[in-house]
Amino acid sequence: xxxxxxxxxxxxxxxxxxxxxxxxxxxxxxxxxxxxxxxxxxxxxxxxxxxxxxxxxxxxxxxxxxxxxxxxxxxxxxxxxxxxxxxxxxxxxxxxxxxxxxxxxxxxxxxxxxxxxxxxxxxxxxxxxxxxxxxxxxxxxxxxxxxxxxxxxxxxxxxxxxxxxxxxxxxxxxxxxxxxxxxxxxxxxxxxxxxxxxxxxxxxxxxxxxxxxxxxxxxxxxxxxxxxxxxxxxxxxxxxxxxxxxxxxxxxxxxxxxxxxxxxxxxxxxxxxxxxxxxxxxxxxxxxxxxxxxxxxxxxxxxxxxxxxxxxxx
Numbered sequence: 001x002x003x004x005x006x007x008x009x010x011x012x013x014x015x016x017x018x019x020x021x022x023x024x025x026x027x028x029x030x031x032x033x034x035x036x037x038x039x040x041x042x043x044x045x046x047x048x049x050x051x052x053x054x055x056x057x058x059x060x061x062x063x064x065x066x067x068x069x070x071x072x073x074x075x076x077x078x079x080x081x082x083x084x085x086x087x088x089x090x091x092x093x094x095x096x097x098x099x100x101x102x103x104x105x106x107x108x109x110x111x112x113x114x115x116x117x118x119x120x121x122x123x124x125x126x127x128x129x130x131x132x133x134x135x136x137x138x139x140x141x142x143x144x145x146x147x148x149x150x151x152x153x154x155x156x157x158x159x160x161x162x163x164x165x166x167x168x169x170x171x172x173x174x175x176x177x178x179x180x181x182x183x184x185x186x187x188x189x190x191x192x193x194x195x196x197x198x199x200x201x202x203x204x205x206x207x208x209x210x211x212x213x214x215x216x217x218x219x220x221x222x223x224x225x226x227x228x229x230x231x232x233x234x235x236x237x238x239x240x241x242x243x244x245x246x247x248x249x250x251x252x253x254x255x256x257x258x259x260x261x262x263x264x265x266x267x268x269x270x271x272x273x274x275x276x277x278x279x280x281x282x283x284x285x286x287x288x289x290x291x292x293x294x295x296x297x298x299x300x301x302x303x304x305x306x307x308x309x310x311x312x313x314x
Contacts (some may be wrong), residue, residue: 003171006143008164013038018076020046027067028152031057031275037107039077048246061102067096067102072153076102080122080163084129085123091118094158096132098279102160103153104129109163111278111295117285122163123278127255129161130228136181137228138162139249139257142171144226145225148179156181165250167288169200172223174226184231186238190220193306194238194245194295198224198257199208201248201276201297208302212252223255234263239265242270244309249301250292253277272312 019026020042029051034040035125043050043084053060057078064076077083083106084091095219105305109122129137138153140146146164153160172187185200196206209219219240224231240246245265249259258275267305278295292298 005168005170007166007168008097008143009036009038009145009166011143011147012105012150013041014162015147016042017045019154023073023154024074024098025071026091027051027072027074029064029074029076030062030084031052031055033078036079037077037105039075042223043166043268049157055112057082058090058213061087061090061104062094065098066102066246068095069098072101074102077105078109079105081120084122084161088128092132096134097112099134099158101157103162104160105150105162105164107164108166110165111283111291112200112250112283112288112299113166114288115285116289118282121283123252123283124255125161125250126227126251126257127165127259130255131262135228136160136179136226137249138226139198140164140225141197141199141223142169142173144171144175144177145173145179148177149225152179152181158301163199166198171205172202179225181229182226184226184234185223186220187223187232188219188221190218190242190258192218192242193310194220194235194242194250195221195306196222196224196235196257196261197248197251198227201250204247204297204302207299208306211299217306217310218290224257224261227260230260230264231276234269235261235264236268237270241270243313244272245308246276246302246305248276250297251277252280254280272309274309276302276305284305
């Protein structure tokens, strides 16, 4: 089910290094965190197309927009809280509104950032970016998908926001996978409940499905790595079969994957929905594993949510 533990940001760096060798139109920007975001991998291969802007995220987005307007494919990276919060206005007006070819790729998202605390734990970033017209929003399930998604968004003409975590966690996808923007992946077929996850929560969803299978509960697991545009076709086909739905994300339940799924279900089919994610709260400093447990983001929490959703079926 789950493979070795790998960090998404490391494979983002590997993908950028590959793009440095194969694409002369790709430019990479960073805001004084190249070692952490792994954009330094691109810098080592192609320093003349790497721009270190320093601690000036708004300026980074402005530069990215200008480069994109001149025909470049631009990747701009920093931590999630800075990438989406500090420079939201610049993203809105300089990138999303003119639909420029800028890829805002953020690392260190979610509560599992750990000891850095609430100031660095992006729990609202998907909500912020999903609300912007023209913006595609992606949360890869693991390191392999982060690599494939990076290559895919390089070929996509338009603004993209992609979020990744800090820590290593188990792989869920095959190493040689192909990523298609806007297409979910059914990782496990089932008849009793639809379990939809993104990011590292996908591996927890798979673990929960295994536990429930031992109880005779047949759970369908979907990796919804593209949160916008949502793959409503795959989602609706599943919930019409199972009759209930559960979402799991390392993000606030307000505005994230759970909200996107709720909107889709509300418009199309009435089934019970349970959402696993952080509630209306900020994070705090602590051990990542302890924080995931405190904020209800564990395999056990997903299992409980599946049981509850099934119990609500008519």
